[in-house]
Amino acid sequence: MLGDIRTYIVHSIMNWVITINVYYCFTVTSSSAVSAHLVASVIVAVVEGRGLARGEVGMASIDLKNPEVVLSQFADNTTYAKVITKLKILTPLEIIMSNTACDTGNTTKLFSLITENFKNVTFTTVQRKYFNETKGLEYIEQLCTSEFGTVLMEVQSKYYCLAAAAALLKYVEFIQNSVYAPKSLKVRFQGSEQTAMIDSSSAQNLELLTNNRDSRNGHTLFGVLNYTKTPGGSRRLRSNILEPLVDAETINTRLDCVQELLQDEELFFSLQAVISRFLDTEQLLSILVQFPKQDTVKAAESKITNLIYLKHTLELVDPLKTALKSCKTHLLKAYYSSLEDKRFGIILEKIKTVINDDTRYTKGCLNMRTQKCYAVRPNINEFLDIARRTYTEIVDDIAGMITQLGEKYNLPLKLSFSSARGFFIQMNAECAVLPNGQLPSEFTKITKMKNAYSFTSADLIKMNERSQESLREIYHMTYLIVCKLLSEIYEHIHCLYKLSDTVSMLDMLLSFAHACTLSDYVRPEFTDTLAIKQGWHPILEKISVEKPISNNTYITEGSNFIIITGPNMSGKSTYLKQIALCQIMAQIGSYVPAEYSSFRIAEQIFTRIGMDDDIETNSSTFMKEMKEITYIIQNANDKSLIIIDELGRGTSTEEGIGICYSVCEYLLTLKAFTLFATHFLELCHIDALYPNVENNHFEVQHVRNSAGNKEKITYTYILSKGHTEEKNYGLKAAEVSSLPPSIILDAKEITTHIARQILQKQRTTPETLRQRAVYHLATRLVQTARNSQLDPESLRIFLKGLKKKYEADCPVSGQAQTEDGQ
Ligand SMILES: Nc1ncnc2c1ncn2[C@@H]1O[C@H](COP(=O)(O)OP(=O)(O)OP(=O)(O)O)[C@@H](O)[C@H]1O
Known part of the structure; x- marks a missing residue:
């Protein structure tokens, strides 16, 4: 019965609501939104050893949109080039350092360099005691998922990155007002040797991510290669461009995939179709593994939304497997097997015991609101069913009221919805004949955009409040059910790390293949x-x-x-x-x-x-x-x-x-x-x-x-x-x-004059004559040596000796002058 009411309401709302302000509370998946994905969301903690250990740097970073902690520790030189490059690649939102790095009158060089190089980044100092390696290790033992547990062996004796991890995690939990669920984070140690280093000014010079003319347009290497469909894919592409691989075997494995995608059109299109339906899996995980410290309506709504996203994501696992089923290359096969993980099915089954089968992610805030409202199956909580019935009646009443108002004033009124205004009325100005050119006085908060009037009425405001009130109740009850459900599926949720890795990688490889189809590229x-x-x-x-x-x-x-x-x-x-x-x-x-x-x-x-x-x-x-x-x-x-x-x-x-x-x-x-x-x-x-x-x-x-x-x-x-x-x-x-011809003429005359003067001087000084003779002799000797049968090593020694002699005879300023003074 309730199911029927729900279906009725969904349909009736769909029919009445003509304009829906599209609002994606989650990052949209079109490639046009790429710039939005690149908005800084990384927090980094940096700490340097003291005394003899100065120059040893530990770093820990976490992307607020991705529950992955990346640790690194390395020895840097006095210019701290590695730290600065690493930080530039991370494009942090905030950098955390110890307060001892900037004690009054005793600022460390690393501190000054970081503040100088990252002027627009929020900089926070925390007490040194929070950079505590023992706490760092505890945090990692406690929070790292068992799948990535081997990281503990890697970092156990890397005190500085552990210290940075302690400060970072404490700080992030503090600002996010939430705590990470036990065994929920991916923790990775990144040695600097696995990727090629490209310093930030080279990245700028080569226009890898931004170009010097216009930071928005796609005339960059990223722009050339980016046909990704998911935020994770575009993030992965970005980080790969800044840190290319150095292992030929891994690169070739990727190239094999690209080749297969290029040769098998059906595989390419079917895979692309599935991948483009994925949302930001990393961000979803990030939210799922955090427990809010306070239960607010917003937190409740967000959890429900994310459960719907989770269901949507898991429902894509099977289509993805189907698309990958007949693939041949090693990496694609490995991705296929990673999807065979039983946990995907277990989570989905559990979700389906509580959540309606047809609850799904849809675009548009009213659609999503409806999905959230009716997400939980009927008969699980009697009070929830009653609250939803009340909500349905209110929405029905609102729709009925708008119809009546339209008839009363003989105006083509339509019901609309936006997340900011709730329900409101819209009317096309061109289709309406207004008495005295004015809207009836009953209507308030009138705005006009292009040809559409938007307004409300006192009654509608009251009804909106009632609908909000009943929605709050619904969300609260749904939230309790969702939390219980999530607590049951937590132990399996880490398979999503695998999934997000698979999706972002496939997305990037598809993007490479896509770029190839537009231009004739070749496999290196x-x-x-x-x-x-x-x-x-x-x-x-x-x-x-x-x-x-x-x-x-x-x-x-x-x-x-x-x-x-x-x-x-x-x-x-x-x-x-x-x-x-x-x-x-x-x-x-x-x-x-x-x-x-x-x-x-x-x-x-x-x-x-x-x-x-x-x-x-x-x-x-x-x-x-x-x-x-x-x-x-x-x-x-x-x-x-x-x-x-x-x-x-x-x-x-x-x-x-x-x-x-x-x-x-x-x-x-x-x-x-x-x-x-x-x-x-x-x-x-x-x-x-x-x-x-x-x-x-x-x-x-x-x-x-x-x-x-x-x-x-x-x-x-x-x-x-x-x-x-x-x-x-x-x-x-x-x-x-466009230099004026008269100036060019002058320039030519002056150039000829100066050249003549120089030549004259060079021809006459005994020093120049000597140098020229030495130069010619040297050139001839080199040529003779090259033509000789000398083995390369002897030739090198010979040339080195010759060079020394030449340098002694002929200082740099006069070195390569030839007869015409060049
Ligand atoms: N291979 C090419 N094919 C077509 N156009 C090219 C090519 N190389 C360069 N150009 C065009 O010529 C312009 C000038 O090239 P570029 O800046 O590389 O010259 P340059 O020799 O470095 O000049 P300068 O010595 O003044 O710095 C480019 O902006 C581009 O439009």
Whole structure:
């Protein structure tokens, strides 16, 4: 009987309510809402060792939307680059540190650096006593689910991350006004060695998540790859882009999946259809594992909502299994088996004993309100059934009243609902003829939006209150039933961790496959060589109408330092970024924009790009350059990929060349793969001293106009061997710009004059003549040595000796000068 009434009410409300203000109390699942998912919700506690242990840092973080505690502990250098990078990746909402880190007059360097780098993040200090490793261990023993219990072995003697965990969990329970249920959290220890490190300024330079032009648009690597359907999927993609994998086997396992998804269209579409119906499973878990300290109506309503979400989520397990049933690759099969966990079925069965079969997650606040109101099966609580009958009658009365009012005033009135106003009346202004152009005085709180009037009446306000009152009763009684139900299913709930992991991973892999279908990407291989055949820039492809010009890349251990030259606007920066982006794409398990590609796994990716001043840290262009290059020098190793796009441009030419030269020489001592773009053509000659240096340049074409008197540059964006032969290309680029012709003419004259003066001076000084002779001799010797049958080691020793001699004879400022003064 009650079931019938309920069905009747649901239908009648649906018929009467025309306008429903859509309000998702849970995060919506469309990809357009991605930015909303990226809103900061992570709290991090950081603590540093004291005395001899200074530099040893412990971190613990938790995402308020995901019940997973991530612990890490590592030794950092004096610039605290690792801490800052890790924090930037986490994009925290709040950072917690010990009050002893900022004792008056005794602020630690780590504290100053964090506050300097995270000016917009809430910063909280708590007493040092809360950073207590014993308490931390207790917390983890108590809260970590048995499935992730092995973490205890990993962190047992890692005092700093345990101390950070203690402060973090205490603090989060305090601010959330709730406690975590025993054995309910996933706790993970994250060693820094499992992922490649990309520092935050490189992430910015490469436009991984945001671009320098507009933080909202999707012209970023994230934008290129993000076709995820769930908030968890987009979060996973984001974190993978910032921290790509370094284990070729894991990457290949992912690539196998992407390949299968691309080859099996049916699998792709059926999987995507199921995945897109999932809600934010991590957030759901996060709420389910917390017990509110106080029972408020809001808390009650939220628990009921989440139980409905839980039912919705569990009902998707079977369709997901069906979609995965015939898959072939290892990872997809593993996900299929993880779904065979019996606990999904057990929880769902238990839920169904209390919750109506047809109760489900629906969009729209009134729909959800109705679902919550009638969620519990009839005959479980007699008083609940009576309260729901009362509610039904009130809603019926409200609907009847609106019909009567419409007839009374002969107006096309409609009943509407919003979470803020409750029930209210709406009327299309165009369909109504108002006496004296005014609404009857009975109507109050009138607002007009476009062509629709919204208003209420004193009676409707009273009825709204009554409906709210009876709803509160219903929620309260439902809440008690739901709590009892949840207490029965708690022991099984941790299978949801597996599910959320499966869903977010599948979502990300589907997203990679989706991106591939829109452009011809290729599956990367992992070898000792970075070889890209006809690769292109994925973000440029998204922005431009025409497909970008593609280029080859070939870097090996024997030829690991590539100097790139070419006029302004010829495509150097684009090419450098394209290589780093392809490397990241490959290391997260995505296909890459190329005809063929092979990568050497990079443990770190460094970039130095751009000429902007950093207003935030009050650094000049030059200082910013120096800071970035220092960071690279301090942290790079043989497995790094280093991209340097112009260096030493913020100071005088001679000093700039000097800096570039010495930086190159340092980097040449590493086996890192380095790409170095420069306008200092003097640098190109370094290949004479180092056999592992290679010169490449971007070609341009000169086209004369029909009268044959004016030359125009055409950019080919094609990379060729050797260094550029172009001269005065700055002036040529300026000609294309809107700089007035008179200024350009002046500039040309001055340039010619200065060049002539320099040449004159160089030709005449005995020192220059000597240097030139040494240079030519050195070049010839190198060539002879290369042509000889010397084995690589002897050749290296020979060249090193030669270099020393050359340096002694020929100081840096005069090093690479050739006859025409270049
Ligand atoms: N491969 C390409 N295909 C098509 N267009 C390209 C390509 N490379 C670059 N471009 C276009 O040329 C513009 C300039 O390229 P880029 O900034 O890479 O030049 P650059 O050589 O680094 O210039 P500068 O030396 O002045 O910094 C880009 O904004 C892009 O629109």
